[in-house]
Amino acid sequence: MEFKNPEQELEHFHRRLTSAGSFVLFAFALLFARFVWLQVIQHSYYQTRAEDNRISLVPILPNRGLIIDRNGIVLAHNYSAYTLEITPSKAGDLEKTIDGLEQIIEIQPKDRKRFKKLMDESRNFESLPIRTRLSDEEVAKFIARRYRFPGVDVKARLFRQYPYNESASHLLGYIGRITDHDIEAIEKRDLEDNYRGTEHFGKSGLEQKYEFELHGQTGFEQVEVDSSGRAVRVLSRIAPVAGNNLTLTIDAKLQEVAELAFGSRRGALVAIEPATGGILALVSMPGFDPNLFVDGIDSQSWDALNNSLDKPMINRALNGTYPPGSTFKPFMALAALEIGKRTPAQTIYDPGVYNFGGHVFHDDKKGGHGTVNMYKSIVESCDTYYYMLANDLGIDHISSFMRQFGFGATTGVDIEGESKGVLPSQEWKREHFKRADQQRWFAGETISIGIGQGYNAYTPIQLAQATATLANNGVMYRPHIVKFIADTKSGTSIPIEPKPLRTLRLKPDHIEVIKAAMVGVNKEGTGSRAFAGAGYISAGKTGTAQVYSLKGEKYAEGRVKERLRDHALFIAFAPADQPTIALAVLVENGGFGAQAAAPIARQVLDYYLLGKRPNTPAPADDDDSEED
Amino acid sequence: MLRNLWQRLTAPIDPPLMMLASLLLVYALLVLASASPERLGSQMINMCVALLVMRVVAQVPPQKMMHFALPVFIMGVMLLVAVALFGDISKGARRWLNLGFMRIQPSEIMKIAMPLMLAWYFQKHETYLRLREYAMATLILLLPVALIAKQPDLGTAILVMAAGFFVIFFAGLSWKVIVALVVAAVASAPLAWAMLRDYQRSRILTLIDPESDPLGKGFHIIQSTIAIGSGGIIGKGWGQGTQAQLEFIPERHTDFVFAVLSEELGLIGITVLLVLYALLIGRGLMIAANAPTLFTRLLAGSITLIFFTYAFVNMGMVSGILPVVGVPLPFISYGGTSLVTLFLGIGILMSIHKHRMLVQK
Numbered sequence: 001m002e003f004k005n006p007e008q009e010l011e012h013f014h015r016r017l018t019s020a021g022s023f024v025l026f027a028f029a030l031l032f033a034r035f036v037w038l039q040v041i042q043h044s045y046y047q048t049r050a051e052d053n054r055i056s057l058v059p060i061l062p063n064r065g066l067i068i069d070r071n072g073i074v075l076a077h078n079y080s081a082y083t084l085e086i087t088p089s090k091a092g093d094l095e096k097t098i099d100g101l102e103q104i105i106e107i108q109p110k111d112r113k114r115f116k117k118l119m120d121e122s123r124n125f126e127s128l129p130i131r132t133r134l135s136d137e138e139v140a141k142f143i144a145r146r147y148r149f150p151g152v153d154v155k156a157r158l159f160r161q162y163p164y165n166e167s168a169s170h171l172l173g174y175i176g177r178i179t180d181h182d183i184e185a186i187e188k189r190d191l192e193d194n195y196r197g198t199e200h201f202g203k204s205g206l207e208q209k210y211e212f213e214l215h216g217q218t219g220f221e222q223v224e225v226d227s228s229g230r231a232v233r234v235l236s237r238i239a240p241v242a243g244n245n246l247t248l249t250i251d252a253k254l255q256e257v258a259e260l261a262f263g264s265r266r267g268a269l270v271a272i273e274p275a276t277g278g279i280l281a282l283v284s285m286p287g288f289d290p291n292l293f294v295d296g297i298d299s300q301s302w303d304a305l306n307n308s309l310d311k312p313m314i315n316r317a318l319n320g321t322y323p324p325g326s327t328f329k330p331f332m333a334l335a336a337l338e339i340g341k342r343t344p345a346q347t348i349y350d351p352g353v354y355n356f357g358g359h360v361f362h363d364d365k366k367g368g369h370g371t372v373n374m375y376k377s378i379v380e381s382c383d384t385y386y387y388m389l390a391n392d393l394g395i396d397h398i399s400s401f402m403r404q405f406g407f408g409a410t411t412g413v414d415i416e417g418e419s420k421g422v423l424p425s426q427e428w429k430r431e432h433f434k435r436a437d438q439q440r441w442f443a444g445e446t447i448s449i450g451i452g453q454g455y456n457a458y459t460p461i462q463l464a465q466a467t468a469t470l471a472n473n474g475v476m477y478r479p480h481i482v483k484f485i486a487d488t489k490s491g492t493s494i495p496i497e498p499k500p501l502r503t504l505r506l507k508p509d510h511i512e513v514i515k516a517a518m519v520g521v522n523k524e525g526t527g528s529r530a531f532a533g534a535g536y537i538s539a540g541k542t543g544t545a546q547v548y549s550l551k552g553e554k555y556a557e558g559r560v561k562e563r564l565r566d567h568a569l570f571i572a573f574a575p576a577d578q579p580t581i582a583l584a585v586l587v588e589n590g591g592f593g594a595q596a597a598a599p600i601a602r603q604v605l606d607y608y609l610l611g612k613r614p615n616t617p618a619p620a621d622d623d624d625s626e627e628d
Numbered sequence: 629m630l631r632n633l634w635q636r637l638t639a640p641i642d643p644p645l646m647m648l649a650s651l652l653l654v655y656a657l658l659v660l661a662s663a664s665p666e667r668l669g670s671q672m673i674n675m676c677v678a679l680l681v682m683r684v685v686a687q688v689p690p691q692k693m694m695h696f697a698l699p700v701f702i703m704g705v706m707l708l709v710a711v712a713l714f715g716d717i718s719k720g721a722r723r724w725l726n727l728g729f730m731r732i733q734p735s736e737i738m739k740i741a742m743p744l745m746l747a748w749y750f751q752k753h754e755t756y757l758r759l760r761e762y763a764m765a766t767l768i769l770l771l772p773v774a775l776i777a778k779q780p781d782l783g784t785a786i787l788v789m790a791a792g793f794f795v796i797f798f799a800g801l802s803w804k805v806i807v808a809l810v811v812a813a814v815a816s817a818p819l820a821w822a823m824l825r826d827y828q829r830s831r832i833l834t835l836i837d838p839e840s841d842p843l844g845k846g847f848h849i850i851q852s853t854i855a856i857g858s859g860g861i862i863g864k865g866w867g868q869g870t871q872a873q874l875e876f877i878p879e880r881h882t883d884f885v886f887a888v889l890s891e892e893l894g895l896i897g898i899t900v901l902l903v904l905y906a907l908l909i910g911r912g913l914m915i916a917a918n919a920p921t922l923f924t925r926l927l928a929g930s931i932t933l934i935f936f937t938y939a940f941v942n943m944g945m946v947s948g949i950l951p952v953v954g955v956p957l958p959f960i961s962y963g964g965t966s967l968v969t970l971f972l973g974i975g976i977l978m979s980i981h982k983h984r985m986l987v988q989k
Contacts, residue, residue: 009800013925016798017913020929024909024936028902031940034947038857039895046857053854054870226874227851 059197062216065243069252082134085127090151114298132295166287170315173205174290216243245486249278257607261600263617268316270464271583276498277477284316321421321457325543328452335401337510350384378517379525390450399425405466424455463584471573471582474504530598537576542593543569565589570597640686642978648908652959663888664881674964678971685975697748704741707734708775735776735784743930746795751923783953790937794930831951852887863894881962886946924980931973
């Protein structure tokens with residue numbers, strides 16, 4: 001056994017204490033180094049992280065810009081309402097939640113369907129409305145029981161409202177919930193920040209075209225939040241800037257008169273101010289209620305709109321393409337004068353038929369119009385005159401002349417998705433047909449082009465633009481709907497300058513001849529019944545577009561099914577000497593233009609020029625003896 | 629008369645230790661007033677209890693403590709066994725024993741019972757300390773540590789282990805053996821890894837890369853590191869810590885109170901704390917140096933280093949250099965149990981210091 005020396009042992013212990021003390025100091029130095037690293041060297045990094053933790057940017061949605069007609073009537077505005085919203089990811093069993101809510105607040109099957117549709121279209125963490133427009137009482141009822149419904153909340157939201165419901169629906173368009181497709185458009189413009197929190201996006205019409213003007217600038221609130229994300233206090237606030245208001249060239253009252261004039265008939269009407277190209281009315285019937293789309297449309301309403309035979313979602317004014325029928329004749333006559341194929345006084349003889357290449361082309365009037373000059377050809381709408389003329393002009397002359405008036409090309413109106421239609425030409429045929437034997441233009445095809453049939457297919461807005469250009473003596477404007485944009489931020493308004501697209505090189509004498517003949521139409525010709533007793537001088541032209549080809553037979557309305565009846569057309573401008581309005585009317589399956597379309601034009605012109613407000617739809621003239 | 633009473637009351641108290649401990653308590657109240665003001669009252673009561681315990685223990689002569697060593701240790705081990713058999717489970721661990729009238733955590737007793745026991749053991753074999761005695765001491769140490777680690781309570785196990793190891797270290801275990809043990813420990817790390825529970829492993833993994841799971845297991849470390857780092861040199865100001873006040877710091881009044889202190893009082897605040905700890909430990913080591921017997925020397929040295937271990941492990945885990953194990957910041961964290969244990973230790977140190985002359989006589 002080893003003998004231990006207490007002295008030595010104590011010294012040994014003291015050395016151990018020294019070691020321990022040194023170790024403590026070393027360990028503390030190590031910690032201190034760590035703190036210096038975190039608090040001095042990495043300080044700014046952690047400072048930022050701490051700030052990111054506590055500060056959250058909450059978007060404040062701007063008021064969407066208003067849409068106002070030329071006289072100050074508000075066509076689209078916003079109102080604030082309470083909605084009951086569910087965040088599916090937080091709510092657990094959705095069916096149970098909705099059943100539970102139904103005990104407190106009325107939820108219709110329609111609301112459930114709409115909610116399901118929204119669910120399918122959205123991401124799970126979004127808050128989706130199950131009920132909109134809650135009454136104060138309903139809000140109070142829910143608030144008292146909120147604890148029972150995790151993931152369900154009442155929110156105050158701004159809603160778009162279109163106070164005139166179906167009126168001007170195609171032109172205003174609508175907004176709907178934002179989709180991935182919309183987000184792409186936003187990202188393309190680098191506007192993601194400005195769209196944070198935005199739930200709606202313009203889907204059609206002006207709402208779509210001017211989305212980025214109407215949206216406004218999203219404001220932000222810098223909010224201090226705790227670790228559970230609850231807002232503790234507001235640090236700073238950048239107020240939102242409301243979207244720009246659109247003032248339209250549209251006259252809402254005129255629009256309404258035009259829509260009423262259609263009654264239950266389908267069709268389109270475009271009325272333009274010839275001197276500016278400003279659109280006064282743009283009608284497509286039937287319309288739809290854009291308010292349905294704002295909260296997210298329920299599937300039942302959506303199916304009803306989509307499956308309707310009347311196709312209310314189609315904007316016929318821009319997307320319907322129709323043969324212009326006889327409304328093409330004034331332009332054909334003008335082409336003849338300009339190209340020098342006819343003089344106004346030059347006459348032809350119309351026996352009622354025109355033979356070309358072994359094919360017989362009938363005139364609408366049995367036995368023909370007899371001796372016909374240019375004036376008479378328009379006033380009485382003689383087909384044979386134009387069969388001959390078309391043959392004399394040839395397809396190349398016709399198409400290049402008509403092209404100047406904008407036929408077969410988009411007008412550039414400020415609504416998206418306009419159709420081009422078809423301006424027939426040799427080139428068009430070559431491109432359009434696949435088979436070589438069909439790509440060739442046959443001279444016989446030119447004949448029916450002359451009376452606005454055949455391959456001709458134009459949109460009502462093209463027809464209106466051409467009419468306005470004629471009324472304006474060849475000075476052509478881009479049809480447009482927005483007159484000026486009121487910039488909310490600067491308080492200034494940015495007018496949409498009516499710059500002439502081009503001025504057609506037309507002889508004033510020639511224009512006068514055509515205009516005089518169109519005045520004759522409404523005075524003593526096919527439009528005279530509709531315009532009898534009008535307190536102003538107007539110019540017009542009736543037209544009928546074949547839907548169903550009756551070879552050689554006399555067209556008899558009653559024998560053809562309603563959907564296969566001809567389309568009725570009418571173009572007009574007034575007052576004839578100083579036109580302030582030019583329009584094109586189309587009534588689908590309306591029969592003769594003089595009967596169905598001209599009375600609508602009459603009501604519109606009466607209101608615009610005289611302030612007369614009819615109370616009933618325009619009557620359809622039932623006398624079918626009229627030639628067209 | 630009154631002066632006499634005061635003298636009798638303060639007689640066993642060591643002024644330097646008392647002053648340092650008091651400063652730490654004041655500091656604790658200052659931080660708590662910001663981290664969790666509603667707990668100030670109950671923490672003051674905890675402090676009074678702890679000071680009372682200290683005062684009582686300071687009066688007990690070390691010789692008497694030696695008598696307690698073996699019974700207390702045996703009782704502690706028995707309680708630990710009881711916990712393993714009948715303990716209450718909370719948060720996935722079996723740590724508490726329900727005695728019917730109160731719930732106790734026997735592992736806490738071991739923090740003091742362990743050094744007491746080992747110091748007593750070495751004192752008993754003072755004259756012939758060989759490898760056999762050290763091996764025996766190690767066995768005495770490992771039994772309760774194993775029981776505690778199995779609960780599982782890694783934090784307490786580490787503290788008890790450390791307490792015991794310090795006694796063995798001060799008793800003079802040769803450096804060669806210590807080095808050999810460290811090498812063996814490192815070598816057996818993979819084995820230890822295999823024995824760890826999933827949550828313990830994930831804590832260690834989280835330490836290596838907290839950002840791998842920022843909302844889950846890494847959240848505590850990330851948030852406390854952000855709190856410390858964003859505090860900077862002078863801190864955000866008392867009551868101004870955004871991480872603390874907006875509840876980004878978890879357990880901000882207990883285990884993570886150091887993050888609150890660091891955020892609001894900055895590097896300066898930390899330095900003050902480190903200096904107070906260093907002085908306290910220095911005083912403790914001085915008391916150990918002057919202690920008259922092997923028992924008192926070993927006990928004083930070991931208790932002093934427990935304070936250090938508490939502080940180092942807590943600050944290390946909160947600042948992200950050690951895994952998260954439930955160890956409070958000594959004297960600062962809210963909670964009565966650890967405070968009483970700590971002041972029990974202070975009381976023992978005071979007793980050793982006051983009775984150093986008496987023993988020598």
